[in-house]
Amino acid sequence: MIPLFRVPMSAQAPDAVAAVVASGQVGQGARVEQFERELADRIGNPHVATLNSATAGLHLALRLVRGSTPGGEVLTTPLTMEATNWTILANGLDIRWVDVDPATLNVDLDDLAEKITAKTRAIMIVHFAGYPVDLDRLHGVLDRAEAIHGHRPMVIEDCAHAWGATYRDVPLGNHGNISVFSFQAIKHLTCGDGGLIVLPNEDMHRRAKLLRWFGIDREGPNRLRNPPDVQEWGYKFHMSDINAAIGLANLSHSDEVLRRHRANAAYYDSRLAGVPGLTLTQRAPDRQSSFWIYPLQVDDRNGFVKRMDAAGVMVSQVHMRNDVHTCVRDYIDQLPALDVVDKRLVCIPVGWWVSDDQREYIVDTVDSGW
Ligand SMILES: Cc1ncc(COP(=O)(O)O)c(C=O)c1O
Structure with a gap:
């Protein structure tokens, strides 16, 4: 049987993992930092944070944009893996389905434009099969919505299928939105399991890095002896050096x-x-x-x-x-x-x-x- 999916693993990955396992440093450390530097270079955006999955990235993205008042809607596509949409429910938000464009299998931007209201907290798009949504047209839809409703919902790009895809010659992850990539087993770039969130600015980047690990600053001095005050609780979503080593070995x-x-x-x-x-x-x-x-x-x-x-x-x-x-x-x-x-x-x-x-x-x- 010619399979529909396979795991793309480079010949260097087993040795890279063995070296990490033997090193005594298997959690988030130097490999994660190196992987993030290389991913940022490829995408052309320094505001990246690795995670243990894209699902974690979507949870985090919605947390970053949902605000403090409960409720609100997220416009989203029903044609996707359930991870895209269950994270909306997990964040206490309501789903509003947008129809698909049969030409692209992405969201229909006309239907999306009609469904934006004052209740819209975020817009979740999926680059289905890795084919980019028309991001400039979406930008125009949001400009008009902002003029009508006085607020501009944040766009979250689910790029789980789309590692390496470009829109107008610029890699996804660099178009002013929050983007989330998957490095799960059968993706083009695999860490075994893993994900990446890419943010549009330094403030969101700093907050994402805090929230991926309990709200605690891992980069601060003496974090183990004198843990700083946690201002905002966070998750355990970070990537380990084991997964980062697999990702680094698979990058080229x-x-x-x-x-x-x-x-x-x-x-x-x-x-x-x-x-x-x-x-x-x-x-x-x-x-x-x-x-x-x-x-x-x-x-x-x-x-x-x-x-x-x-x-x-x-x-x-x-x-x-x-x-x-x-x-x-x-x-x-x-x-x-x-x-x-x-x-x-x-x-x-x-x-x-x-x-x-x-x-x-x-x-x-x-x-x-x-
Ligand atoms: C469109 C889409 N979003 C999100 C995910 C979840 O990715 P992960 O397994 O890295 O959490 C997948 C997984 O295949 C997916 O296809």
Whole structure:
């Protein structure tokens, strides 16, 4: 079976981990600091803080923006991994679903514009499959909302799929919002498990670093002998040196991983465009997807899945719509575009492990059934 996901681990990772384990310093230390410096350089934004997952990053992002008055809404996409949305509930906020744009599988910015109200505390977007949301258009939507409502909700970018993606030649994580990346096992850059929050300014960066570790300043002198007063309670969300060592060992390896995802996607784009019965997603010239997954929309999904299964190619929808879960039944809304997309969405293997022969075989199998 050609798998849909694999763990991209560099050959240097086992030795890097062994060195940390033998060093006596396994918690957050020098490896974390080095990893953060290198990540900041790549993104072009110094305000980064590593974490133990993207889920932790989304919890923290919402905590940073939710303010002290209880309640309020977060506009969000239902087409994502549940981590994106359950963190909204965990922060005591209400969900307001925004429909998807079938061309991109990201949030529909027209629907989003209509749903911003005085109650909107934050806007959660997901760069689905690693394809960036049109961030300048979103900026314009927020300018108009600010003129009407007198406040500008913060945008949180869930970049869990999107390591290495760029918008207008600038890496995600550098567009004035809060961005959260995942370094979980099957992402382009893996730490085993891990995440990153990227902040738009130094004040938020300082607060995020405090809140990731109980509200205690780990960088201050004598923190163990004379713990400083905790002004704001925080979480245990930090990354360990073990995970950072894996991430550091994988950092340059992830460039090759990303290159191969993109090369396979370009091959699919050229061979699958115009094939009857299936629709590809948009490719705008101002952004570069990371192609963590390669989504298609197909007319007969059950038939498609059976055919690919029989041919030994694993395919899947990857993310189920979140709005149908019992725990969010209070937020149910009309989402006509999602109703259509949800029946047609399926992803084919696109990752670094898919060889030239395999991708040709996958295209021939996709193309054979219509
Ligand atoms: C869109 C999205 N957001 C958040 C997450 C959570 O990431 P993590 O496993 O690093 O917490 C995932 C995980 O795959 C995801 O796909």
